[in-house]
Each structure stands twice: as structure tokens, then as C-alpha cells.
Amino acid sequence: MLWCCGAKEDRTAHVIDVAPFHDSSEVLPVPEIDVRSLAKESLDQLGGISFVHGTTEMTKAGRTQAAKYAKILNSFPDMAVKLVGCCSEDLPTPSHNEQLARDRCRAARVFLGMHHCSNHMAIQGKGKTSSCTNEVTVELCETEQVEILEAAAVKEDAVFVQAQKKVEETIVEAPAAKPEPVAEAPAPVFEEARLNLVFSDDRGNVIKCQLTQRPLGVTFAAGQTPLAVKSCRSGSHAQELGVKVGMVVTTIDGASISNKNYDKAWEMLLAAVSRLPNANSEQDVN
DSSP states (O other): OEEEOOOTTOOOOEEEOOOOOOOGGGSOOOOOOOHHHHHHHHHHTSOOEEBOTTSSOBOHHHHHHHHHHHHHHHHOTTOOEEEEEOOOSOOSSHHHHHHHHHHHHHHHHHHHHHTTOOSOEEEEEOOSOTTOOSEEEEEEOOHHHHHHHHTTOHHHHHHHHHHHHHHTTSOOBOOOOOOOOOSOOOOGGGTTOOEEEEEEOTTOOEEEEEEOSBOOOEEEOTTOSSOBEEEEOTTOHHHHTTOOTTOEEEEETTEEOTTOOHHHHHHHHHHHHHTSOBSOTTOOOO
């Protein structure tokens, strides 16, 4: 209560009532936060992670978007998620579109892992549909669903992850050609080593090359199929044989790679090149 005094001639005290404070027991409890709903709402606000046409390389905008996904997932490390990939390019068959969509999911998962995301992650490639674009989105899912989606892809994924970590945001490049070594009898192990490659260009011209040494002196863009020559160093072994920028590799030692995905085609090329003698005696470079 507050006491107020009246005028001088009226010194009777007046009483003013003040409402008492509520007891703490009457305070309503704060409702529990639905963490899963909060995570879903945060993820749904983001668009897709975009990729360069025909490759597993993210665009600049796609990398920015992937970084935003990483920030959200780091805030919800216990949430299982599914990476859903789409591929709208005009590839030879639907299976090619599905494969590229899955590989883009794997590329996104490698990026998120390198940004410290520890969530359980599954991938799903939808390939080409009437409404899809060349992007990957991240959705919540149950842990059991992650295990089902991943059960058949563990071995394939492990190989892809190792390769993608090496080429992420880089150009896979064969080493520069070195001057011809001083003429001397080559070691017997290399005497019969040959690599037969067939190149073609967009005009239908075909060049058959029998390569006898490495490095070849050519570069290829990471994740791009078919394997297209990005550059050919002046004076290199490949240039001397007629290889030019823009040509694509169609056959490796008699085996066609036209229907191979990037990882398989690149694996075949590296294996074949590694059998050639190295012009650089100081370092054995594949």
C-alpha cells in the first residue's frame, strides 16, 4: 500500500491499493521447442545447390548455397538428411542422368563433410524429370532411411569420395612434358610399353595415337564427360602426335569409354598412362 497526504487542513492519510505481484507458481511454463520442425523450416528456406552443366563441379552460387546448408546442419548434428539430386541435361540414357545426379549428391556430401557436418547423410539421384533442374537439395529423413539408401553404395561411394576430395574446385592436369632424355637404351621393362588412344573432334575428325612415354602434357576438366582436352602444352608428346584442344578421348587401348561415367573413364586413363615409361627420371608421375 502507498500512503498519501492530503491538503494542510486535511492531514488524514489516504490509502491507495496496489495490485500484488503474481506468485511464481502461477507463471505459465515455456513450451518445448520442436527441434526437428525448426531444422526442417531452416532447410526448406534454402534453394538448391547448382552445378556446372554436365559436371559434378558446383557453380559459384552453388558453393555459396552449400555453405549455408553446412551452417544449418552444424546447428542440428543429430538430424539425418537426404541429398536429392536432379539432372536435366540431354545425356545418352536415363541411367546416365541418374548417375550424374547421384555423383552431384556425393560431391555435395564431400563439401559438407569438409565443412565439419557430422550428420548421417544419404543420397538419391532422381535423374531427369519434367520439373527438375541441375541441382541438389537437402531434406530431413529418418536414420533408418539413410541406412537403406546407402546399403548398396558403400563401396562405390568410398572410391568417389577419395577422388572428389582431390579434384574439388581444381583442374585435373597431366604434368608438363619434359625434354627428350639423352639417347640411351631404355630399361627392358619399358621397351614394349604402348598406349593407344583414339581422339575425335566435333567435326568428326579422328586421330589414332600410339603413345610411348609420359607425361603426355595435356589437361582435362574435373568431372567432365567425355574426357575433353582442355589444353595441350606446346612441344609435348601429345601435341607432336596431333592432339588438339577440344578433342575428346573415345577409346583407351581398344576399349570404348563413350558410355563410361567420369570416374570410370578417368580411372581407365590413369591406369593406362601409369604403364608408360616416365620421361622424368627424377619422379614417377601418373
